[in-house]
Amino acid sequence: MKNFLSAEARGLAxxxxxxxxxxxxxxxxNTNESPFPPSLKVVKALSxxxxxxxxxxxxxxxxxxxxxxxxxxxxxxxxxxxxNGSDExxxxxxxxxxxxxxxxxxxxxxxxxxxxxxxxxxLEAKVIPLREDFTLNVDDYMDFxxxxxxxxxxxxxGMAVPRQDIQRLLEAxxxxxxxxxxxxxxxxxxxxxxxxxxYDNLLVTQTMSKSRQLAGGRxxxxxxxxxxxxxxNRVKYSFNPYNINRLSLIAGTAAMEDDAYFQSCxxxxxxxxxxxxxxxxGLGFAVLPSSANFVFARCGRLxxxxxxxxxxxxxxxxxWFDRERVRDFVRITVGSMEQIGAxxxxxxxxxxxL
Amino acid sequence: MKNFLSAEARGLAxxxxxxxxxxxxxxxxNTNESPFPPSLKVVKALSxxxxxxxxxxxxxxxxxxxxxxxxxxxxxxxxxxxxNGSDExxxxxxxxxxxxxxxxxxxxxxxxxxxxxxxxxxLEAKVIPLREDFTLNVDDYMDFxxxxxxxxxxxxxGMAVPRQDIQRLLEAxxxxxxxxxxxxxxxxxxxxxxxxxxYDNLLVTQTMSKSRQLAGGRxxxxxxxxxxxxxxNRVKYSFNPYNINRLSLIAGTAAMEDDAYFQSCxxxxxxxxxxxxxxxxGLGFAVLPSSANFVFARCGRLxxxxxxxxxxxxxxxxxWFDRERVRDFVRITVGSMEQIGAxxxxxxxxxxxL
Numbered sequence: 289m290k291n292f293l294s295a296e297a298r299g300l301a302x303x304x305x306x307x308x309x310x311x312x313x314x315x316x317x318n319t320n321e322s323p324f325p326p327s328l329k330v331v332k333a334l335s336x337x338x339x340x341x342x343x344x345x346x347x348x349x350x351x352x353x354x355x356x357x358x359x360x361x362x363x364x365x366x367x368x369x370x371x372n373g374s375d376e377x378x379x380x381x382x383x384x385x386x387x388x389x390x391x392x393x394x395x396x397x398x399x400x401x402x403x404x405x406x407x408x409x410x411l412e413a414k415v416i417p418l419r420e421d422f423t424l425n426v427d428d429y430m431d432f433x434x435x436x437x438x439x440x441x442x443x444x445x446g447m448a449v450p451r452q453d454i455q456r457l458l459e460a461x462x463x464x465x466x467x468x469x470x471x472x473x474x475x476x477x478x479x480x481x482x483x484x485x486x487y488d489n490l491l492v493t494q495t496m497s498k499s500r501q502l503a504g505g506r507x508x509x510x511x512x513x514x515x516x517x518x519x520x521n522r523v524k525y526s527f528n529p530y531n532i533n534r535l536s537l538i539a540g541t542a543a544m545e546d547d548a549y550f551q552s553c554x555x556x557x558x559x560x561x562x563x564x565x566x567x568x569x570g571l572g573f574a575v576l577p578s579s580a581n582f583v584f585a586r587c588g589r590l591x592x593x594x595x596x597x598x599x600x601x602x603x604x605x606x607x608w609f610d611r612e613r614v615r616d617f618v619r620i621t622v623g624s625m626e627q628i629g630a631x632x633x634x635x636x637x638x639x640x641x642l
Numbered sequence: 643m644k645n646f647l648s649a650e651a652r653g654l655a656x657x658x659x660x661x662x663x664x665x666x667x668x669x670x671x672n673t674n675e676s677p678f679p680p681s682l683k684v685v686k687a688l689s690x691x692x693x694x695x696x697x698x699x700x701x702x703x704x705x706x707x708x709x710x711x712x713x714x715x716x717x718x719x720x721x722x723x724x725x726n727g728s729d730e731x732x733x734x735x736x737x738x739x740x741x742x743x744x745x746x747x748x749x750x751x752x753x754x755x756x757x758x759x760x761x762x763x764x765l766e767a768k769v770i771p772l773r774e775d776f777t778l779n780v781d782d783y784m785d786f787x788x789x790x791x792x793x794x795x796x797x798x799x800g801m802a803v804p805r806q807d808i809q810r811l812l813e814a815x816x817x818x819x820x821x822x823x824x825x826x827x828x829x830x831x832x833x834x835x836x837x838x839x840x841y842d843n844l845l846v847t848q849t850m851s852k853s854r855q856l857a858g859g860r861x862x863x864x865x866x867x868x869x870x871x872x873x874x875n876r877v878k879y880s881f882n883p884y885n886i887n888r889l890s891l892i893a894g895t896a897a898m899e900d901d902a903y904f905q906s907c908x909x910x911x912x913x914x915x916x917x918x919x920x921x922x923x924g925l926g927f928a929v930l931p932s933s934a935n936f937v938f939a940r941c942g943r944l945x946x947x948x949x950x951x952x953x954x955x956x957x958x959x960x961x962w963f964d965r966e967r968v969r970d971f972v973r974i975t976v977g978s979m980e981q982i983g984a985x986x987x988x989x990x991x992x993x994x995x996l
Contacts, residue, residue, distance in 0.1 A: 525656035
């Protein structure tokens with residue numbers, strides 16, 4: 289077969305998403321989705337009248353959605369850009385703020401998609417190891433001259449960086465953009481959003497996939513000073529101006545406006561997480577301190593890959609990364625009590641039989 | 643305000659989408675949407691049960707949608723990739739098949755988004771002028787060493803290139819990818835899809851925005867040999883693996899399966915176009931021969947910009963491009979009889995008053 293790939297495309301590092309099996313019903317604790325349905329206000333807003341308008345383009349400026357997001361955070365709409373999931377927004381940021389002579393830095397153990405996107409734009413990437421205990425030492429980033437991306441809380445560890453540490457990074461070099469990926473912040477991290485007006489080199493990305501029950505709607509957004517948002521819009525309008533479809537615009541707006549449901553779902557996840565951590569520790573697991581809607585846990589008696597495979601055979605999907613430093617762990621989404629109860633029962637059975 | 647833009651981002655050429663006004667009700671003939679609602683099978687498929695699953699990620703492989711598209715065209719699913727509109731697919735193609743030393747060529751008068759995407763990836767672009775009468779001379783492309791993009795039918799002219807001409811290009815250099823953008827092909831062009839198995843350097847892109855009533859759903863796709871599709875998937879999984887949301891996957895699948903409605907809508911557009919062309923010519927307009935769901939017309943008595951402005955004041959939106967060679971024209975979407983009837987009445991009134 290001929291190879292038509294450009295040199296740049298040959299250098300890509302495509303991301304492997306978590307399994308989305310279609311063959312059988314699993315207890316799905318592998319992609320950090322919310323175990324709860326979307327807000328009923330979302331379902332109501334997706335009316336038949338709206339479905340019948342699908343022949344018309346969506347609003348490329350995402351006016352209503354951005355207004356709802358801005359209102360929620362006490363920002364101006366000019367501080368907001370929305371995307372087809374926060375993955376798209378992150379790609380826009382990599383293009384906007386990095387390039388030849390403008391490298392990007394991120395941790396060795398973090399969302400592996402940063403590596404894919406750095407390769408997409410042919411960026412020089414500096415990979416900075418976390419400490420032995422998986423905490424991030426901001427001092428390691430102080431002198432780095434390019435953009436910095438920090439997932440906070442981090443994935444797959446679930447561990448959070450104190451806001452004060454990010455602040456030090458922002459102040460150390462005001463000409464350097466710091467991208468804080470807050471996909472999981474609503475479950476316990478300290479958000480950097482309140483610092484946006486203070487630091488014009490701060491970009492915060494968030495998603496509606498985890499805490500707002502819209503993984504299937506693909507809605508993410510970034511918050512930052514006007515200059516950063518304008519830069520991201522330059523990229524968006526060079527890539528895909530109508531980047532969010534009509535129904536996701538409506539769903540995202542309604543989800544953002546239903547604060548009570550959002551709060552209650554986050555609270556339930558935090559309670560379920562506490563229960564899950566206690567049970568796992570009771571079974572002898574070492575669990576990293578999680579501020580996210582998942583836990584990263586090591587069994588000790590079974591390697592991570594083996595644990596993943598046995599659970600899958602029992603109809604339970606968790607995520608295992610066959611990568612250095614984290615091979616002993618599995619990442620488990622904090623599901624409903626029914627889901628994590630079944631997981632804990634299965635683990636207890638499995639370990640008893642060893 | 644500080645400028646955080648990378649050198650690459652400073653070189654961008656963002657696209658200006660057609661107006662999507664939110665202030666008043668216009669007769670909207672400016673963005674080539676279908677005047678008809680989506681298939682009722684689309685509306686039915688977007689059931690409450692599906693809305694309630696929005697908390698779960700969409701299928702990144704787009705299995706059902708790709709299967710429906712493949713079935714419609716008699717291809718294998720491995721010959722199909724779907725995207726968040728065909729704009730996204732085109733961007734994937736620019737990254738996959740072009741790069742340093744691998745330039746891209748396109749016409750001077752064509753979909754201006756190619757220029758935006760070439761800039762996005764820092765590509766060297768060769769802009770090849772159409773003939774004086776806006777026809778494309780494939781001989782001008784014969785010796786070009788890089789990838790070629792041809793909109794067929796072309797936008798904004800609506801004029802089609804014979805399939806035989808594309809075939810000559812494909813054969814002239816089998817190591818060069820030819821991307822045929824068939825966004826408007828269902829209204830009268832000769833599709834290159836039947837040549838896919840014969841030429842492994844042929845990529846055809848299409849969209850559901852025009853002929854399948856789903857502009858607001860954002861569903862586009864590319865058809866080609868397995869090597870080309872695999873290359874596009876490398877880019878997709880480096881950029882945004884979950885690139886189509888759940889509801890658009892469902893809508894696109896249902897739209898593709900409702901062939902009767904698709905055929906009937908295309909037929910109506912062709913009939914309405916014939917009527918519109920006749921009326922415009924009756925009013926003294928010069929109209930380029932259109933194979934698309936729009937016509938490109940020159941008034942003679944009023945400059946294009948003036949015509950656009952006067953129509954907008956009267957509540958009718960058409961598209962005007964303030965660019966060399968096409969400044970005298972306006973692009974008018976072939977709407978419903980009610981819409982184009984109102985347009986023709988207004989034009990008659992306007993010209994009488996001159």
